[in-house]
Amino acid sequence: MRFVAWSGMMERPAATEPASPFRTARQREEDRLAKREAVLRAAVRMFNERGVHATSLDDVAASLGISKRTIYHYLASKDQVLLECVTIGLQQLLQAAEAAREEESTTKGRLVRFLRRYAEINMDDFGRCVIRTGEESLAPESRPRFRALKREIDDALRRMLSEAIADGAIAPVDVKMAAFALAGALNWPARWHSPDGGRSAEELAASLVDILLGGLLPRV
Amino acid sequence: MRFVAWSGMMERPAATEPASPFRTARQREEDRLAKREAVLRAAVRMFNERGVHATSLDDVAASLGISKRTIYHYLASKDQVLLECVTIGLQQLLQAAEAAREEESTTKGRLVRFLRRYAEINMDDFGRCVIRTGEESLAPESRPRFRALKREIDDALRRMLSEAIADGAIAPVDVKMAAFALAGALNWPARWHSPDGGRSAEELAASLVDILLGGLLPRV
Structure with a gap:
């Protein structure tokens, strides 16, 4: 079962161990990849619409409601x-x-x-x-x-x-x-x-x- | 006869009036168009090679051995x-x-x-x-x-x-x-x-x- 933090309480069957509040390494990696992909998807749409040169990572970050520093957790540069x-x-x-x-x-x-x-x-x-x-x-x-x-x-x-x-x-x-x-x-x-x-x-x-x-x- | 300043002396037939050292309005216009075209040709090659965003009018001017101010005589902006x-x-x-x-x-x-x-x-x-x-x-x-x-x-x-x-x-x-x-x-x-x-x-x-x-x- 793919465990997702926000739905864990509803999906957890009654008779099993309570879910750990700490995410596993795999969960953290999945989360990281999902965020990285969201950044890439937002960026590619801006590149296609405005052109690469007219798009800054600040614009991409703003469209996702995050900061440019957060993008740098996932990707090193434009x-x-x-x-x-x-x-x-x-x-x-x-x-x-x-x-x-x-x-x-x-x-x-x-x-x-x-x-x-x-x-x-x-x-x-x-x-x-x-x-x-x-x-x-x-x-x-x-x-x-x-x-x-x-x-x-x-x-x-x-x-x-x-x-x-x-x-x-x-x-x-x-x-x-x-x-x-x-x-x-x-x-x-x-x-x-x-x-x-x-x-x-x-x-x-x-x-x-x-x-x-x-x-x-x-x-x- | 198309009169070009630098070849005028050679092309001028012997029996006519000496050529005026002042260019006519038409000669000036032809000269202006030729220079404008040279700027466009130099620019288009740089645009194609480096991309528009990586090309400045300073680069175009330098490639022609002129100043950016000279380009502005012929064209208003990049x-x-x-x-x-x-x-x-x-x-x-x-x-x-x-x-x-x-x-x-x-x-x-x-x-x-x-x-x-x-x-x-x-x-x-x-x-x-x-x-x-x-x-x-x-x-x-x-x-x-x-x-x-x-x-x-x-x-x-x-x-x-x-x-x-x-x-x-x-x-x-x-x-x-x-x-x-x-x-x-x-x-x-x-x-x-x-x-x-x-x-x-x-x-x-x-x-x-x-x-x-x-x-x-x-x-x-």
Whole structure:
């Protein structure tokens, strides 16, 4: 049972030991992670809305009703906050590639599933931050990690394209160019899609992927 | 004859009046425009390389061997410099749409020509700045003009797509979604294409447009 301080009294079964008023190491760690994540979520939304340069950790702290000193318990600097935000987004993209690989049996199925999730993630908070963040916004020492993760995702996409070409599921396109065209088309909603708009991220993603797979020229 | 101060002595034909040492109003205006353009070109390259926020007008001035005060003869503020840079890029895109309309006789020919030029411009200095500039980087009073010009380009692209669908040159795709997919795929090189790379902007543009027109699924 996951023990949460404020609900402990209600959830505790009658016949067991009374809950200790002291939190266990695990509870403290969970609490720390939840607070760290709340800071990152608040920060990423401000970065996306106002831009990284116009957002200070004071603003982020104020939006959570805490002080900047409290943020420093969890994250060392604004650059670390930004690097964590883009890392979360990039990890979501990598996980989407792995999930597509594990759960779809055909090369085309994997590609379509990955592309749709890729677009959806880029319309969500952390993915949006990945796209909106130019490398120059990160401290020089943070750039290699950002670049390495982006390269991993590009590699995953190129591998899926190569496999789909190899078994004839897609046409023998230039893999590097196709990966760039797909990534660009599916990154772009990070700049224009507003979650308040009419269509859901899932619908938009599916519609963009259909157009990219089918192309514009008529199929006779 | 275009009269330029430093070449005047050589170009002046023997039998005419000696050139006046005083420049005409037109010469002064040409000189002013050339200097203004040199400032914008130096600025746009720094914006693209370091990011707008990390570039000061002092840096731009230093790169031209002039003082910041000299820049203020031509442009009022860093925000005006940025707005002018993105406006030049957006005007190039609009001119590409007009040129395609005037010089190509088929709906498909116009679309292909516009898309290729669109991609090429976005790999060049001013187009690159359009793509790399989030609206939040501009002063609030400069954003409506930026947004209005972007909308004009989106409208031009959608109109070309609608016309090509109407006469059967392309498949009956969702015009809004197709415009987003195309724009995204052809904007993205602004973030990854380096002019020092192997392929030229023209080759890359043609290759991306081919993939987008043909799609990924095999044509049987």
